[in-house]
Amino acid sequence: MRFLNFDDQLIPLDEWIQTFVDWLVLNYREFFQIIKVPVEISLEGLEWLLFFLPPWLIIVVFVLAAWRYAGKRIAIFTVLTFFLIGYLGLWEDTMTTLAMVVCSVVFCTVVGVPLGILSGRSDRFEIVLRPFLDAMQTTPAFVYLIPVVMLFSIGTVSGILATIVFALPPIIRLTSLGIRQVHPELIEAAIAFGATPWQVLHKVQFPLALPSIMAGLNQTIMMALSMVVIAAMIGAGGLGNPVVQGLNTLEIGLATIGGLSIVLLAMVLDRITQGIAKK
Numbered sequence: 001m002r003f004l005n006f007d008d009q010l011i012p013l014d015e016w017i018q019t020f021v022d023w024l025v026l027n028y029r030e031f032f033q034i035i036k037v038p039v040e041i042s043l044e045g046l047e048w049l050l051f052f053l054p055p056w057l058i059i060v061v062f063v064l065a066a067w068r069y070a071g072k073r074i075a076i077f078t079v080l081t082f083f084l085i086g087y088l089g090l091w092e093d094t095m096t097t098l099a100m101v102v103c104s105v106v107f108c109t110v111v112g113v114p115l116g117i118l119s120g121r122s123d124r125f126e127i128v129l130r131p132f133l134d135a136m137q138t139t140p141a142f143v144y145l146i147p148v149v150m151l152f153s154i155g156t157v158s159g160i161l162a163t164i165v166f167a168l169p170p171i172i173r174l175t176s177l178g179i180r181q182v183h184p185e186l187i188e189a190a191i192a193f194g195a196t197p198w199q200v201l202h203k204v205q206f207p208l209a210l211p212s213i214m215a216g217l218n219q220t221i222m223m224a225l226s227m228v229v230i231a232a233m234i235g236a237g238g239l240g241n242p243v244v245q246g247l248n249t250l251e252i253g254l255a256t257i258g259g260l261s262i263v264l265l266a267m268v269l270d271r272i273t274q275g276i277a278k279k
Helices: 013-052 055-069 072-087 091-121 123-138 141-152 156-180 184-192 197-226 228-232 240-249 252-278
Strands: none
Touching: 013 091, 013 141, 013 156, 055 072, 055 252, 072 091, 072 252, 091 123, 091 156, 091 197, 091 228, 091 240, 091 252, 123 156, 141 156, 141 228, 156 197, 156 228, 184 197, 197 228, 197 252, 228 240, 228 252, 240 252
16 A cells, blocks of 8 residues: 555655745745835834943833832842843843844734734634644744745844744734633623723723733743844844854853843843733
8 A cells, every 4th residue: 555655755745845935035035025124124223222322221221120110129130130241242242132022022012912812802713823823833943044044035134034933922822812811791891881892802801911911922022032042043143143153163151151141131021021011
């Protein structure tokens, strides 16, 4: 029975995918370059701002945010983190990484929250969307890099686009979960008092779902930071550079300080966003 002979490849799926991507590159490369423009403009603006501002001002802003939303201990930890990163000689790389994370999270939020709301309010849309989210979360991150490089070329923008695909599912899923967890009686009461569907969403569902949405935003930030090293392999820059260089040259010290800076920055952002969600 030939169809049970698994020694031979009977379905050339790899060739079909290669043909499809080659066709996209040949016919729609200009379209993908247009898609790249808003991300590129946003990133350049953020990088310019972070490099223009003096380091002390950026530290003060983060410390005040940490003090306001996460408490005194996290504020002190934030000060120590940024001073350590600066004295390790990784301030510029950290600002590049911060610009990449902020840019990718903003686009994830702009796309993810509306999709999550639609998914939370429509069972059919949720059923259609779920397989795509499963694929985005389980596909190895390295797999994203090949089509991204072919369609958008190498560079920081390509790294952000790969990061957006990688970090998008949590905010969609948790926004949908938050909308679905709103008690039906509250919605019925709002409708009984004459609220329109938009008012139900704006005045009832969205405020009650906000803690779940903020949790999704927090997870998106963490996943964006975890993609930094992988994105550095296609020229994204930032704190992934010392890690990749250390890997290529077997310099454990260089890789360690890069990884340590990523971890510390992730902890600062995590504590601040968690504090905002609790407030």
